[in-house]
Each structure stands twice: as C-alpha cells, then as structure tokens.
Amino acid sequence: MPVIEIETIINAKKNIVFDLSRSIDLHKISTEHTNEEAIAGKTSGLIGLNEWVTWRAKHLGFYQELTSKITEFEYPNYFADEMVKGAFKHFKHEHHFKQTDGNTVMTDVFNYISPFGIIGSLVDKLFLKNYMKTLLLKRNKIVKEFAETNKWKEIL
Template sequence: MKLYKIVTVQHINASVEECWDFFSSPKNLQTITLDNMNFQIQDYDDKRMYHGQIITYTLKPLFGIKISWVTEITACKENEYFIDIQRFGPYKLWHHKHFFERLEDGSTKMTDIVHYALPFGILGRIVNRLVVKTKLKNIFDYRYNKIEELFNSKKA
C-alpha cells in the first residue's frame, strides 16, 4: 500500500480558543469546503468535537459522483488537537491530524497532517498521480484561502 502525506501549516490571527471554537464544530467544515463538492452533513450529534464522535456526510468530489463518508474522531484534546479518520468512504486509509499551537503574540499556528492511501494497488497510484493529488491540493488550497479570509483579513 502506497501512503501519501499532505502537510499544511497556517498562522491564524486568532486565539487558540477562537480557533478551537470554529474548528471543533463539524458544521463549520462545510464553510471551508469547495462549493462544487456539494458537501452536506447528514448526521452528527450537534456537539463540539469529542473522542468517539461519528460524523456522516455526502459530497461529490469527482465527476459529480455522490459518495457517502463516515468520519470518526479518534482523539481530541480541547484547544490542542483532534484526529479524524475515515471509517467508510473512498480511501483505503484517511488519517487527519489537526494541531493548534498558541504563539507568543496570541495568534495560533494550525498544522494539518493527512496520511491517505487509495485502493486498487497500482491503479490507485495512477489515479492519485492523474486526479486525486491535484484535487486534494485544490481542496486544501481552498481551505487555506477561506481560513485566511475568515480570520486573517480582519486584521487592521
């Protein structure tokens, strides 16, 4: 199994608590997801992120094909980190870590680390090279820019 890794580091002009308040709410995931993916939460218990939480949603990541995705929060420490994994969905493995670090100036350094693998062996590697890698880059670039807009454009 070929494992891929994506790392994104972003400085946010907000406190760790403000960042946690936003990112620990599953409903805000739709806000930072590309509109053309038709992301819709199907079910979650309307609570802040916690260990063991299950979130189900649908989206259309490629070619307008609707898929279901089930995420489980496998670790969570308030104002510090949470980890989500895909329980059911298109990846053979999806492991996403989110870290929040308080900086001396009161802002936050947020680090996302995603490990993923695709099914279908060599075919999955080819599909990653041709389609998935670029699509994920676009998704995380959009997320980065949306977070800039939401948090960092407010600085006077």
C-alpha cells in the first residue's frame, strides 16, 4: 500500500491552518486545474466529523466521482477523511497539525490501495503515486498562501 507523507511549515496559527485544510471552498480553489466541484453532501463551508462530500473532477483525462467522509476529528490537531466510494480500492488521508515556534507544522499522511491488483501496483510505481503527491503539494501550497496572508479571511 503506497503511503505519501508531506510536511509543510506554515507561518500562521494552527486553528487557521486546520480550518483552511477542511474548507470545501479552499479545496475547490486548490483543484481548479482539475475542474473539481462538490456535487453532493457538504458542498461548501467547513466539513466536520461524520460529514461527507462527493467530488467530481477530471483526473488523468477522465471525469470521476469520489465520496469521502470525515471519520476522525480532534480540533485543531487532527482529522482524517476516508473514501466511501470512488476509483480507489481504499484511501485514508490523515491531517496532523502541530504549533511550533510561531509556525504550524502540517503533516499529511495519505495511504491508498489502487484497484486492479498487480496492474494497479504497476500504475502506482509508474505514475499514480507521483500524481497524487503533486496534487497534495499543490493543495498545501494554496493552504500556506491563504494562511500566511489575509486571504484566509475570504474563506473562513
């Protein structure tokens, strides 16, 4: 099972970074390049424990739908979302937040299982893991940009 771990240091308060990370509206901004939109469930605002959202987006040339649910939530330190329905066999995205020296360390741990057994494993090695890591890095760049400027006030 591939695991992607990314640590991002953000010069902002932990609660702001936490809330930006669970903002449906900011997620839409960070995924404009995939035409991602929330089409069911929680479609705007801040998502919380046991809430779910269905996303429709174009990835790898195909429109796909993916439903994820917030399954763990400890404000403002941690939350996790897990796929309920979608292209993956399984995924869990953990979001960890720690305040240190005036900064927030945001750590993403994304683990998933691709469909199609051995073929899925080959696809992971060839490009899917890098594709997913790039998506997370783009998202984190937007979270950082909004948190470190007054842009966060437009979202929260």
